[in-house]
Amino acid sequence: MIKIIMSIGLLLSINLFADLVDDGLAEYKNGNSELAGEIYTKACADGSHNGSSNGCLNLGILYYTGNGVEKDKIKARKLFAKACKSNSSKGCLNLGLIYNRGDGVKQDQLKAKYLFYKACEAGNMGGCEQYTILEKKGIGISKSLNSILFN
Numbered sequence: 464m465i466k467i468i469m470s471i472g473l474l475l476s477i478n479l480f481a482d483l484v485d486d487g488l489a490e491y492k493n494g495n496s497e498l499a500g501e502i503y504t505k506a507c508a509d510g511s512h513n514g515s516s517n518g519c520l521n522l523g524i525l526y527y528t529g530n531g532v533e534k535d536k537i538k539a540r541k542l543f544a545k546a547c548k549s550n551s552s553k554g555c556l557n558l559g560l561i562y563n564r565g566d567g568v569k570q571d572q573l574k575a576k577y578l579f580y581k582a583c584e585a586g587n588m589g590g591c592e593q594y595t596i597l598e599k600k601g602i603g604i605s606k607s608l609n610s611i612l613f614n
Contacts, residue, residue: 484517491521496531507542516549523557536567547578552585559593572602 487502503525506518523542526535540561546554559578562571576597582590597603 484521487518487521491531496525498531500525500531507545516546516551516554519543519549520546520551520554520557523554527557536561540567547581550585552582552587552590555579555582555585556587556590556593559590563593563597572597572600576602 483502483506487499487506490496490502491499500522503518503522506515507522508515508518519542522532523539523546524530525532526542527539528534540558543554543558543561547558548554555578559575559582560566561568562578563575564570576594579590579594579597583594584590
């Protein structure tokens with residue numbers, strides 16, 4: 464009986480967070496980025512559900528661009544990291560792009576490559592493309608081995 468109650472509670476909470484992300488997206492599309500940010504903040508509060516990883520991802524994008532919230536690349540990076548940790552391939556891709564460029568952090572292409580790999584493994588083609596670019600540049604392998612493999 465307890466398992467049934469817990470299962471129902473889990474399903475309801477997943478739907479709640481998914482609904483919040485959908486509500487946030489609707490507000491964003493209606494031009495209300497500030498309200499979308501508030502909704503994404505609620506969705507991001509609990510990192511154990513898919514809806515919350517999407518909430519963190521979307522909130523991170525708002526902070527990165529300064530759309531509806533004050534631009535803050537440090538908060539964006541932390542939100543992308545939380546989304547990535549919750550298995551959001553787009554969160555991993557965005558975090559990888561930040562480290563690849565050194566955008567608000569010390570540039571770390573090896574870390575970026577790992578994040579791109581993680582995004583690619585989750586089916587994100589952008590992550591695969593970025594991983595391949597760094598692989599061809601020899602990031603993470605010796606330059607002599609790189610010339611053997613890619614020339």
